[in-house]
Amino acid sequence: MTFLHSWMLWGLLAAALPVVIHLLNRLRFRSVKWAAMIFLIKAARSSTRNSRLRQYLILASRTLAVLAFALMLCRPMSGGWIGSMLAGAPDTVIVLLDRSASMETVDPRVQKSKRERALALLAGVAKETIAGSRFVLLDSATRTPQEIAGPAALPALPQTGPTDTAADMPGLFHAAIEYMLKNKTGRTEIWVASDLQASNWMPERREWTTVAAQLAAMQRVKVRVLALPGAPGRNLSVSLRDAPLRRTGDKYRLDAALEFAQGSSDAVSVPVTMTLDGVRSPFEVSMAGPRLEMVKKVELPADRLAAGGWGRIELPADENVRDNSCYFVYGTQAQFKALAVAADDKAGGLMRLAVAPSPALNRVCDRLPASAAANADFQKLALVIWQGAAPAGETEAKLRRFVEAGGVVLFLPPAGGEAAAPAPAALAAWGGAESAEPTRAFRVALWDDLDGPLAKTANGKSLPVARVEAAKRCGFAAKTESSGAPGDSGWHALATYADGKPFLLRRMLGNGKMYALTTLPLREWSNFGEGVVLVPMVQRMLEQGGSRLGGAESATCGEWTPLDEREVWNPASELSGGRNFRTQAGVYSSGSRFVALNRPAAEDAPDFVAKEKLPKLFGSVPVTITESLAAEAGTDLQSELWSLFVVLALLFLLAEAALLLGEHVPKPAAALGKI
Amino acid sequence: MSTESPHREFLDSAVLARLSALTVNARAPMLGSVTGIHRSATRGSSVEFAEYRKYVPGDDIKNLDWRVYARTDRFYMKEFEADTNLRCVLVMDTSKSMAFAGKDGVSKLAYAKKLAATLAYLLVHQGDAVGLTCFADKAVTEIPPRRSPSHLRHIFDTIATVEAHGPSEIVEMLHQIAEKVRRRALVVVMSDFFTEVEPLLNAFQHMRFQKHDLAVFHLLDKQEINFDFDRPIRFVDLESHFQMLTDPALIAPGYREEVDRYLEAIQRGSREFGVDYNRVMLDDDYEKVLAAFLLQRLKKAPGAGGAAR
Numbered sequence: 001m002t003f004l005h006s007w008m009l010w011g012l013l014a015a016a017l018p019v020v021i022h023l024l025n026r027l028r029f030r031s032v033k034w035a036a037m038i039f040l041i042k043a044a045r046s047s048t049r050n051s052r053l054r055q056y057l058i059l060a061s062r063t064l065a066v067l068a069f070a071l072m073l074c075r076p077m078s079g080g081w082i083g084s085m086l087a088g089a090p091d092t093v094i095v096l097l098d099r100s101a102s103m104e105t106v107d108p109r110v111q112k113s114k115r116e117r118a119l120a121l122l123a124g125v126a127k128e129t130i131a132g133s134r135f136v137l138l139d140s141a142t143r144t145p146q147e148i149a150g151p152a153a154l155p156a157l158p159q160t161g162p163t164d165t166a167a168d169m170p171g172l173f174h175a176a177i178e179y180m181l182k183n184k185t186g187r188t189e190i191w192v193a194s195d196l197q198a199s200n201w202m203p204e205r206r207e208w209t210t211v212a213a214q215l216a217a218m219q220r221v222k223v224r225v226l227a228l229p230g231a232p233g234r235n236l237s238v239s240l241r242d243a244p245l246r247r248t249g250d251k252y253r254l255d256a257a258l259e260f261a262q263g264s265s266d267a268v269s270v271p272v273t274m275t276l277d278g279v280r281s282p283f284e285v286s287m288a289g290p291r292l293e294m295v296k297k298v299e300l301p302a303d304r305l306a307a308g309g310w311g312r313i314e315l316p317a318d319e320n321v322r323d324n325s326c327y328f329v330y331g332t333q334a335q336f337k338a339l340a341v342a343a344d345d346k347a348g349g350l351m352r353l354a355v356a357p358s359p360a361l362n363r364v365c366d367r368l369p370a371s372a373a374a375n376a377d378f379q380k381l382a383l384v385i386w387q388g389a390a391p392a393g394e395t396e397a398k399l400r401r402f403v404e405a406g407g408v409v410l411f412l413p414p415a416g417g418e419a420a421a422p423a424p425a426a427l428a429a430w431g432g433a434e435s436a437e438p439t440r441a442f443r444v445a446l447w448d449d450l451d452g453p454l455a456k457t458a459n460g461k462s463l464p465v466a467r468v469e470a471a472k473r474c475g476f477a478a479k480t481e482s483s484g485a486p487g488d489s490g491w492h493a494l495a496t497y498a499d500g501k502p503f504l505l506r507r508m509l510g511n512g513k514m515y516a517l518t519t520l521p522l523r524e525w526s527n528f529g530e531g532v533v534l535v536p537m538v539q540r541m542l543e544q545g546g547s548r549l550g551g552a553e554s555a556t557c558g559e560w561t562p563l564d565e566r567e568v569w570n571p572a573s574e575l576s577g578g579r580n581f582r583t584q585a586g587v588y589s590s591g592s593r594f595v596a597l598n599r600p601a602a603e604d605a606p607d608f609v610a611k612e613k614l615p616k617l618f619g620s621v622p623v624t625i626t627e628s629l630a631a632e633a634g635t636d637l638q639s640e641l642w643s644l645f646v647v648l649a650l651l652f653l654l655a656e657a658a659l660l661l662g663e664h665v666p667k668p669a670a671a672l673g674k675i
Numbered sequence: 676m677s678t679e680s681p682h683r684e685f686l687d688s689a690v691l692a693r694l695s696a697l698t699v700n701a702r703a704p705m706l707g708s709v710t711g712i713h714r715s716a717t718r719g720s721s722v723e724f725a726e727y728r729k730y731v732p733g734d735d736i737k738n739l740d741w742r743v744y745a746r747t748d749r750f751y752m753k754e755f756e757a758d759t760n761l762r763c764v765l766v767m768d769t770s771k772s773m774a775f776a777g778k779d780g781v782s783k784l785a786y787a788k789k790l791a792a793t794l795a796y797l798l799v800h801q802g803d804a805v806g807l808t809c810f811a812d813k814a815v816t817e818i819p820p821r822r823s824p825s826h827l828r829h830i831f832d833t834i835a836t837v838e839a840h841g842p843s844e845i846v847e848m849l850h851q852i853a854e855k856v857r858r859r860a861l862v863v864v865m866s867d868f869f870t871e872v873e874p875l876l877n878a879f880q881h882m883r884f885q886k887h888d889l890a891v892f893h894l895l896d897k898q899e900i901n902f903d904f905d906r907p908i909r910f911v912d913l914e915s916h917f918q919m920l921t922d923p924a925l926i927a928p929g930y931r932e933e934v935d936r937y938l939e940a941i942q943r944g945s946r947e948f949g950v951d952y953n954r955v956m957l958d959d960d961y962e963k964v965l966a967a968f969l970l971q972r973l974k975k976a977p978g979a980g981g982a983a984r
Contacts, residue, residue, distance in 0.1 A: 025906050025907060025922075026907050026922065027907075028906060028907065029906065029907035029908055029909050029920060030906075030908055030909070031908070031909045031910075031911055032904075032908050032909070032910055032911065033774075033775065033911050033913050034775070034910040034911060034912060034913065035772035035773075035774075035775035035783075035867055035869060035899065035912075035913050035914075036867075036869055036899045036934070037869075037910065037912040037913075037914075037915075037917065037919070038869050038870070038871075039930050039933040039934050039937065040910055040919055040921070040926065040930060041919070042929070042933045043926045043927075043928075043929030043930035043932070043933050044919065044921065044926055044929070051924075051925040051926065051928060051929065052925055055922070055924065055925055
């Protein structure tokens with residue numbers, strides 16, 4: 001049994017009150033000179049034993065009533081038959097399983113990962129008490145509802161195995177709601193097993209409001225969260241930030257930007273193994289703090305580059321084996337081709353410069369007017385820069401397909417700042433232009449420096465985004481809410497001005513991405529045209545869009561899917577990590593093409609949502625949060641038992657009343673009446 | 676030169692004056708030494724006709740009814756009732772338990788003194804002899820019945836000085852008094868009677884066997900019956916100083932049952948043995964108690980309408 005308000009266990013001391021009062025009363029005796037001692041002695045002989053027993057029972061009843069009341073205030077919870085019996089079996093139980101990489105953290109005490117512990121705890125519920133409920137599994141990796149016989153079957157299911165993916169918890173709840181609406185699940189309990197990692201739960205996302213409203217509308221829904229938070233104690237992780245291929249003359253070099261992290265600040269020497277095309281070579285890294293960023297330079301002969309290959313960086317086993325490896329690939333590079341479609345000639349020219357077209361750099365940039373954009377060969381493009389009113393008609397449809405196939409589009413506002421009513425399915429829509437006061441330019445205050453085109457450089461330096469000053473900016477009128485469909489997560493601000501309005505937005509669509517910049521690199525608009533931010537931003541977008549075109553591609557596990565579903569992608573080697581590219585990191589190959597899938601970088605972040613904040617996400621929906629230790633003590637999910645203790649307190653009080661009233665006390669008046 | 680009488684707070688002249696209108700009657704014929712207001716167990720020379728009986732040689736012929744002889748030619752003696760005085764022994768329990776006082780602060784002994792002194796006054800003033808026996812574990816004071824006013828003063832003095840002391844041996848003392856007092860006396864006992872019921876009733880029976888008219892005043896306090904204490908109390912026995920620490924809540928039911936049983940037994944025994952039993956609460960007005968006592972006896976006196984003889 002566990003308690004939600006465990007600090008109120010101090011209230012149990014109140015149970016001693018009846019005993020203390022009883023003892024104090026006994027101490028506070030007074031002396032009375034008495035004549036009728038003969039009756040006292042007789043009464044003591046005949047009835048004291050029964051009376052004393054009755055008194056002790058009354059005392060015990062009072063003590064137990066106070067005890068039950070105090071326990072009720074502590075909001076006790078219990079699993080097993082007690083908890084289930086009191087809570088009642090629901091019609092449907094939907095198990096939302098977080099299969100993200102962070103769930104593979106092993107607790108050294110039980111030698112089980114969080115996912116395994118969660119599955120074991122859920123399996124513990126598979127007792128006769130909840131027989132009759134329908135169980136549905138929704139895992140974060142596939143997000144496909146699957147009806148199962150019961151939680152006991154969970155550990156054996158392939159859908160509950162470890163993955164190197166991230167978990168989109170709001171999306172998982174959306175999938176659960178969709179299932180509930182479609183299948184009319186009746187009284188439903190949603191059991192969530194998760195480590196509450198902030199990057200998975202994303203409590204700041206507005207989607208939670210929709211989730212809470214939809215769950216509340218269904219009324220008979222309860223959410224139970226089996227929370228297993230906590231970062232691993234002694235754990236080393238390695239992640240690949242970037243692996244650009246450099247060319248010096250005829251030689252090629254791969255600069256693998258690695259980031260090592262550990263749970264402590266101790267100075268340690270980490271043995272690292274690098275596998276390059278199946279050949280292992282050890283090297284050592286010295287860490288003096290919690291993080292270390294380094295670039296591992298790998299020289300590649302030109303002949304090997306043509307064939308392509310892969311590499312793996314590996315750490316010794318520790319508390320989380322999933323974060324001990326990262327993968328990279330290399331191969332022939334395709335030409336990074338960009339298309340600039342600009343209504344404003346000057347802006348178009350600047351954007352073309354940002355692409356840095358050069359045969360040496362393998363970059364090309366074409367310019368086309370908007371009217372001719374539909375004729376472009378989008379399949380060979382890496383990036384489309386679209387300045388002006390959002391495309392429509394055939395061009396818009398082609399552009400959408402281009403993005404879904406993995407391309408990248410950057411939208412820039414019209415130079416005139418004219419607002420246009422967005423079409424319902426428009427890729428982007430601009431609002432009116434807004435000018436800053438002469439002395440108070442719009443400055444970028446917040447931006448995502450971990451991910452996206454404004455992220456830090458490979459050597460850890462931030463882009464000087466804060467130096468960007470905009471005299472004019474354009475409103476962005478497209479919806480920023482998510483539609484909830486997988487792969488279509490709506491527009492999200494990657495960088496915002498000091499007043500909270502967006503500077504740069506991103507929208508994921510299929511395998512590609514769309515960006516929208518709310519100012520122009522023109523002098524009358526901003527100093528963005530100076531290039532210190534613009535050029536690296538555009539270069540990164542170009543590389544993102546072009547990664548699908550070359551012989552080697554790097555992507556995030558769980559987010560990458562083949563452009564052609566008919567393609568067969570197999571592990572590149574026995575040593576190249578996982579077997580299933582949908583859920584496991586590793587290097588996969590299809591013919592001469594390689595893809596390196598790494599776990600999402602956010603999975604290494606040790607930030608967790610505080611369990612006190614969870615109920616806010618669900619609004620008025622009843623949420624029960626079970627902590628990991630308590631759950632392990634109880635062996636299964638638990639129910640609140642306060643109602644039981646209310647009943648117990650009342651029963652004890654009734655027993656006390658019955659004992660008091662049931663006492664046969666001859667009335668003195670009867671004796672007096674016989675005079 | 677006469678010595679000054681001690682202060683007699685047990686006497687109330689107003690009460691005495693009001694109760695003087697009533698007489699202390701015996702419920703049975705008495706054997707007195709002089710003529711009085713009570714019916715005698717023997718025939719006498721009063722004006723009240725009693726019965727006829729056949730003449731036996733030796734009878735005084737002055738009581739021969741010549742008219743009956745003239746009509747029937749047979750000798751019949753005409754007999755008349757005799758009136759005699761009453762000998763009353765007031766028996767007062769002066770054991771330490773009689774020092775128990777109720778909420779008003781009036782002890783049982785003080786109450787008994789009022790009863791005894793008032794009765795003594797009334798009896799002497801109606802020409803009856805009054806004696807006083809005070810006892811605890813043995814007789815403390817024994818004053819034989821006399822009817823002179825000086826004797827009454829002696830009784831008052833004794834009552835004024837007597838104090839509650841020592842354990843009670845009431846059963847033994849009642850047996851002794853039953854034997855000591857000459858037959859057919861009014862014995863008035865004032866006590867709390869806190870003893871075993873059966874031996875006590877045996878003593879009552881002994882009294883009745885000696886043809887004494889036994890009246891008892893059972894002095895009790897409401898606290899002794901109600902036992903309405905609310906927190907632990909150390910009870911200290913007045914006579915033996917035996918102590919008992921107990922929680923009244925624990926013991927009250929048993930105590931009340933015992934008291935109930937005791938009172939019922941003592942009342943049933945008194946009825947069985949013809950004892951004039953009067954249960955008195957210390958907060959009762961003693962004048963009312965005595966008035967009720969006297970009036971009840973008046974109804975039961977020999978010669979009164981329907982009175983048993």
